[in-house]
Amino acid sequence: MPYKSSVPLFWRLKDAKYSLVGTKCITCNQVFFPPADFCPQCRRKGKIEKFQFSGNGEVVSYTVIRVAPEGFEKYVPYVVAIIQLDEGTRISGQIIGDINKVEIEKRVKSVFRRITEDNDQGLIHYGIKFEIVD
Amino acid sequence: MVIGIVGYGAYVPKYRITIDEIAKVWGQDAQALRKGLLVEEKSVPAMDEDTITISVEAARNALLRAGIDPIKIGALYIGSESHPYAVKSSGTIVAQALGLSTNLMVADFEFACKAGTAAMQCCYGLVKAGEIEYGLAIGADTSQGRPGDALEYTAGAGGAAYIIGKDPLAELEGTFSYTTDTTDFWRRDGEKYPSHGARFSGHPGYFTHVLSASKGLMKKLSLKVEDFDYVVLHMPNGKFPTNACKLLGFPLEKLETSLVVKRMGNCYSGSSPVGLSAVLDVAKPGNRILMTSYGSGAGSDSFSFLVTDKILERQNKAPTTENYISKKENIDYGNYVKFRGKLKL
Ligand SMILES: [Zn+2]
Numbered sequence: 001m002p003y004k005s006s007v008p009l010f011w012r013l014k015d016a017k018y019s020l021v022g023t024k025c026i027t028c029n030q031v032f033f034p035p036a037d038f039c040p041q042c043r044r045k046g047k048i049e050k051f052q053f054s055g056n057g058e059v060v061s062y063t064v065i066r067v068a069p070e071g072f073e074k075y076v077p078y079v080v081a082i083i084q085l086d087e088g089t090r091i092s093g094q095i096i097g098d099i100n101k102v103e104i105e106k107r108v109k110s111v112f113r114r115i116t117e118d119n120d121q122g123l124i125h126y127g128i129k130f131e132i133v134d
Numbered sequence: 135m136v137i138g139i140v141g142y143g144a145y146v147p148k149y150r151i152t153i154d155e156i157a158k159v160w161g162q163d164a165q166a167l168r169k170g171l172l173v174e175e176k177s178v179p180a181m182d183e184d185t186i187t188i189s190v191e192a193a194r195n196a197l198l199r200a201g202i203d204p205i206k207i208g209a210l211y212i213g214s215e216s217h218p219y220a221v222k223s224s225g226t227i228v229a230q231a232l233g234l235s236t237n238l239m240v241a242d243f244e245f246a247c248k249a250g251t252a253a254m255q256c257c258y259g260l261v262k263a264g265e266i267e268y269g270l271a272i273g274a275d276t277s278q279g280r281p282g283d284a285l286e287y288t289a290g291a292g293g294a295a296y297i298i299g300k301d302p303l304a305e306l307e308g309t310f311s312y313t314t315d316t317t318d319f320w321r322r323d324g325e326k327y328p329s330h331g332a333r334f335s336g337h338p339g340y341f342t343h344v345l346s347a348s349k350g351l352m353k354k355l356s357l358k359v360e361d362f363d364y365v366v367l368h369m370p371n372g373k374f375p376t377n378a379c380k381l382l383g384f385p386l387e388k389l390e391t392s393l394v395v396k397r398m399g400n401c402y403s404g405s406s407p408v409g410l411s412a413v414l415d416v417a418k419p420g421n422r423i424l425m426t427s428y429g430s431g432a433g434s435d436s437f438s439f440l441v442t443d444k445i446l447e448r449q450n451k452a453p454t455t456e457n458y459i460s461k462k463e464n465i466d467y468g469n470y471v472k473f474r475g476k477l478k479l
Pocket of ligand 1: 025026027028030039040041042043046047084
């Protein structure tokens with residue numbers, strides 16, 4: 001359970017989770033999210049750098065969650081989608097707001113939100129979600 | 135050395151609940167409330183929004199307008215009375231999300247509704263002393279009123295962020311504060327909802343402090359009512375700033391642009407900062423703005439800003455305050471209760 005009070009794991013991933021920082025291979029221009037430290041195409045010729053994604057993209061596919069996993073119960077119904085980021089990779093994420101507004105090919109932008117809370121005494125986890133751009 | 139606002143940005147959650155919708159549930163006279171408070175509806179944060187998320191969104195807009203490298207920011211102070219953690223600074227999370235330097239001064243400020251303007255004063259002082267190049271000051275809140283309490287009609291959510299430094303879009307000409315021990319509104323540690331002295335909040339609290347700070351500032355800077363084009367006052371409702379504006383001798387037209395409370399309620403530490411961002415969105419070079427906050431307990435911080443030519447190239451680099459206020463979705467009391475966590479699962 002990655003979200004349940006794994007303080008060190010959460011801490012290591014905070015750049016990626018908070019602000020869509022991934023990596024880019026400057027040899028072949030491929031971008032990676034979550035960040036990769038090795039380019040599978042260029043292998044040893046690859047040169048990896050930090051890369052800031054804009055957060056803009058498009059819905060490729062989505063599903064409506066009506067029975068949520070632990071920690072997400074209060075958000076139902078909500079949408080989890082696969083987003084094609086403009087810079088060239090796909091990531092999955094929650095789309096906020098009215099579930100009826102979500103359609104394939106709709107434009108989205110990233111927003112900074114609470115993702116989940118362990119419980120009243122535990123940590124609050126923050127990160128990126130997406131919003132449909134009207 | 136000219137110091138002032140280099141970049142600014144607001145954020146207001148998109149959900150609204152009307153006074154009528156709340157009054158219906160509690161069997162109160164909506165028309166009388168709307169007239170008495172001069173508020174039509176208030177903003178409601180989504181379940182996954184809080185002071186930290188609002189601060190991040192507002193600060194990203196401020197960075198877009200400032201056009202500076204975030205690494206150059208040397209201090210981050212967030213004023214709020216709804217910091218998500220009692221112990222664990224909101225600023226640490228906001229700084230990380232914005233990609234600020236680790237060589238950064240950070241603290242969370244509290245002084246009822248004026249902690250955001252106190253943060254602006256600290257950044258101004260540090261820049262003026264040459265300790266930092268830029269400071270980021272934020273006022274944000276997701277205010278809560280006890281269900282059925284008078285505060286429930288106005289307690290809204292929102293915030294604004296200000297980057298203070300050189301080469302400003304609005305020069306900070308001076309600041310003046312007025313503080314006394316006046317207990318009109320309070321919340322004990324660990325309590326979810328605040329308590330207040332009802333009507334007592336008006337005269338010895340709001341009016342005495344707002345008027346004293348505003349007059350003190352004008353005297354300090356040798357400025358008169360006629361020298362200002364816009365007035366921004368803390369907005370617990372629409373009525374208080376309107377009356378304070380009259381008492382200070384300003385025509386109400388100078389207040390109108392900043393009176394965002396009518397359509398979004400009182401966002402506490404974010405209230406006068408969001409009012410100021412609404413003015414900066416439409417201000418022209420040469421305009422002078424008076425801003426006075428108010429925090430219960432009690433104190434007021436007053437500022438004079440002189441808008442520079444830089445405003446024209448920066449106004450459109452991020453969404454305006456009006457963009458956020460007009461892009462809204464109204465919800466009913468049932469969803470409001472769900473969104474605000476007043477429902478225990
Ligand atoms: Zn490569």
